[in-house]
Amino acid sequence: MTAAAMVAEFDDVAGWTADAVRQLGDRYAIPAACRGSASPTALAWLAEACELSAGTRLLDVGAGVGGPSAWAAERFGVSPILLEPMPAACRAASTLFGLPVVLADGRRIPIRTASVDVAWCLGVLCTVEDKSTLLSEIHRVLVPGGSLGLLVVIAQGKQLRKLPDGNHFPGQHELDALLAEAGFDVLEQIERPADVPRSWSLRAAEVAAMVEARHSSHTAYALAARQGRRLADLFDGGQLSMQLIHGRKA
């Protein structure tokens, strides 16, 4: 994952987001730090599907700024470990939420085999070309029977034009095959629920507006904004859809 636009989107903007949250206040942190389009509705579905409870060892692979893990820790009392390859995102997650963060690539997870109960990987698969290795590593670190919660953007079978740099969207069949090959049974899949509470969207938007006001003249901001526009165009054209999946280590 070396595209400059992805570094801009996942590293520079991550750091700017944390700065803006520090200025605006704690109640902005979780909505602004959910950067894979997870909403409270989507997170609640994943949390219930994966049967999160106090003490669940949750590994969040490609955790970004840490919003989903912080949400799970706050609402369910889980003990998350965040894994993320972008240094500024790691610092942002650590300073905003005080959660343990490992700076690492999901294709080589520096964690013992069979040591986590649940793994989440939200909005990450499409940013990784070698999806098999990523999924095999997640499978390795899960306990037998452990749950996998995925938020995945999939291609809807049409030819995709003007992709965001560095993104590779699997089709449904490709995704099914990848999960089966990695050793996961898919227990359930739904389209990501569209409803997001207004108070959540407004807080996320306020942080985004502050980041724009402060950094819009920066090249990295322009690159990240172009990524967002391309993604939005593909969704608007019906070429992509966002899915939630609950899998289990077979």
Ligand SMILES: C[S@@+](CC[C@H](N)C(=O)[O-])C[C@H]1O[C@@H](n2cnc3c(N)ncnc32)[C@H](O)[C@@H]1O
């Ligand atoms: C769309 S963001 C989602 C962040 C977070 N999961 C969330 O929902 O807020 C995708 C994340 O995947 C991370 N990522 C990309 N390639 C990765 C890899 N090989 N291993 C682990 N994470 C990766 C990026 O750095 C970025 O933080």
